[in-house]
Amino acid sequence: MAIKVMIPTPLRVYAGKRDSAEFSAATVGEALGHLTKEFADLRKHLFTEEGKLRSFVNVYVNDEDIRYLAKENTPTKDGDVVSIVPSIAGGC
């Protein structure tokens, strides 16, 4: 299934300044896998060393947060848009 992955501003430097990339993928997890395979430097900013999505990385299929769907197993279909949106956190 041909889907579009939107790349957030802080990661575009690792994707040749592109704001999106298109892949054939049946799930969100597959799409993110293709993304991080093509742009390997993105991987550490999206995933922990254990391979889990970092807590401040929010992923949507169209407008739905995958946490409320099937997480990375959320199926994707032709024309879907997978968006990666940052949360920001910190403190002393």
Place this chain on the structure above:
Amino acid sequence: MSAVQKLWIGQDLAERIGQHGAETYPYECCGALLGRDASEEAREVRELFPLVNRREDSPRNRFAVTAEDVLDAEKAGRVAGLDVVGWYHSHPDHPARPSEFDREHAWPWYSYIIVSVQSGEPKEMTSWRLNDDRAAYSVEEIEVGRHAQA
């Protein structure tokens, strides 16, 4: 990055960041920095987009900006013809240095301004960018009052 990155910000905006930290003291304040990369080495902050600290459970030493807030900041940027180039927050009664928690949760490319607010008074302001390997930050030199050519 081979040279130290620079962050240009007007005196008024720098003062507003400190004022926001003073207003929310003893809790952390936060907000978005809207601007543009002026050159390979300099980034200019042109506007602020103050936000509400979403960490109601621990606002004295933590701040959070939700994905929805990030999208609101990006929309405000688009309206103004600017990008979200980073974020500011305060460290109440702590130095303006990124903590381990800051580092663990940081995104690359963004400028992170930290203002130390001591007993309600804004003091030192610093800016930082997460290194590509996530292991540490690099200092971003703040130049107050410097602007890109119009």
